[in-house]
Amino acid sequence: MKGDIFQAIADPTRRAILVLIATQSMTPNALAEHFDTSRQAVSKHIKVLADCELLTQNKVGREIHYYFNPVKMKEFDHWLTQFKKHWEDRFNQLDQLLINLNSDSNEK
Amino acid sequence: MKGDIFQAIADPTRRAILVLIATQSMTPNALAEHFDTSRQAVSKHIKVLADCELLTQNKVGREIHYYFNPVKMKEFDHWLTQFKKHWEDRFNQLDQLLINLNSDSNEK
DNA sequence: TATATTTGCAACCATTAAGTTGCATATTTC
DNA sequence: GAAATATGCAACTTAATGGTTGCAAATATA
Numbered sequence: 317m318k319g320d321i322f323q324a325i326a327d328p329t330r331r332a333i334l335v336l337i338a339t340q341s342m343t344p345n346a347l348a349e350h351f352d353t354s355r356q357a358v359s360k361h362i363k364v365l366a367d368c369e370l371l372t373q374n375k376v377g378r379e380i381h382y383y384f385n386p387v388k389m390k391e392f393d394h395w396l397t398q399f400k401k402h403w404e405d406r407f408n409q410l411d412q413l414l415i416n417l418n419s420d421s422n423e424k
Numbered sequence: 425m426k427g428d429i430f431q432a433i434a435d436p437t438r439r440a441i442l443v444l445i446a447t448q449s450m451t452p453n454a455l456a457e458h459f460d461t462s463r464q465a466v467s468k469h470i471k472v473l474a475d476c477e478l479l480t481q482n483k484v485g486r487e488i489h490y491y492f493n494p495v496k497m498k499e500f501d502h503w504l505t506q507f508k509k510h511w512e513d514r515f516n517q518l519d520q521l522l523i524n525l526n527s528d529s530n531e532k
Numbered sequence: 533t534a535t536a537t538t539t540g541c542a543a544c545c546a547t548t549a550a551g552t553t554g555c556a557t558a559t560t561t562c
Numbered sequence: 563g564a565a566a567t568a569t570g571c572a573a574c575t576t577a578a579t580g581g582t583t584g585c586a587a588a589t590a591t592a
Contacts, residue, residue, distance in 0.1 A: 317436075317578085326434035327580085328425075331503075338510050345538065357581055359540070378538050378589040386511055386518055393504060393515075395439075400501070402446050403494055407501075410494055425548085435550085453568060465551055467570070472549095486559040486568050 319368045321392050329353070330361045337371060338384040347382075427476045429500050437461070438469045445479060446492040455490075 317323045324330055333347060344362055348355040362382060365371045369388045374381045400407055425431045432438055441455060452470055456463040470490060473479045477496045482489045508515055 320434075320436075322434045322436075322439070326428075326430045328428075328430075331430070335507065338507065354582065360580075380539070384511075386514055389507075389511075390515070390518055390522070393508070396501060396504060399443065399446065399497075403497075406494055407498070410498060414498070462552065468550070488569070
């Protein structure tokens with residue numbers, strides 16, 4: 317399943333990496349400081365993300381800066397959008413329901 | 425990672441099951457006919473989806489009808505929406521770019 | 533030039549996941 | 563009541579995953 321974006325996003329550490337890198341590009345070392353695992357473990361996650369082109373890289377001296385690549389995320393978004401088409405009405409009703417439930421729970 | 429919706433959606437067979445069931449509720453047997461794997465394998469996928477509440481069930485005699493449950497899909501949608509917030513402008517630009525590329529490629 | 537830093541790659545290990553087969557249970561049909 | 567059908571559960575196998583450690587290559591610094 318190499319290069320599968322759904323697989324890549326399934327891991328919570330990789331989702332956290334995506335969020336961090338989407339905010340600002342980072343090196344593997346800088347990234348690893350945000351996690352409890354080893355640098356190599358983080359590097360493997362980076363490799364998975366890069367393999368499915370969610371990340372792009374730019375080498376600067378001995379450092380490698382990883383950037384978020386939204387193109388592939390679009391593909392992911394696309395699946396959900398297509399899926400939602402069947403469900404648009406119900407999704408919208410659900411939105412409203414959740415909003416109502418929420419405002420109810422905030423009332424005294 | 426039991427009950428994790430990202431994990432559940434990561435598997436292509438399970439995504440196919442979701443699409444089928446979103447269109448109409450089905451029994452495990454009916455579902456299994458759509459795939460090359462055994463009924464039990466499909467049942468295990470159903471269990472994963474039910475465990476994270478993407479499916480709900482309704483027993484009718486000896487049959488069990490599985491329904492799509494959009495509530496949890498909403499949670500999934502929510503993550504992507506939050507993620508996109510940082511990227512809204514770039515996502516929109518990207519939309520336009522992809523549309524342009526596509527219409528270009530359709531030209532003679 | 534010698535040393536430190538940043539990174540990737542390979543080997544290995546433990547756990548999980550997806551598939552199979554076999555079987556037990558509940559329900560319908562004959 | 564016996565046979566057929568629909569389903570779930572358990573055991574087992576194999577492949578994939580996430581983690582570790584060790585090491586090599588490239589670059590920066592002393």
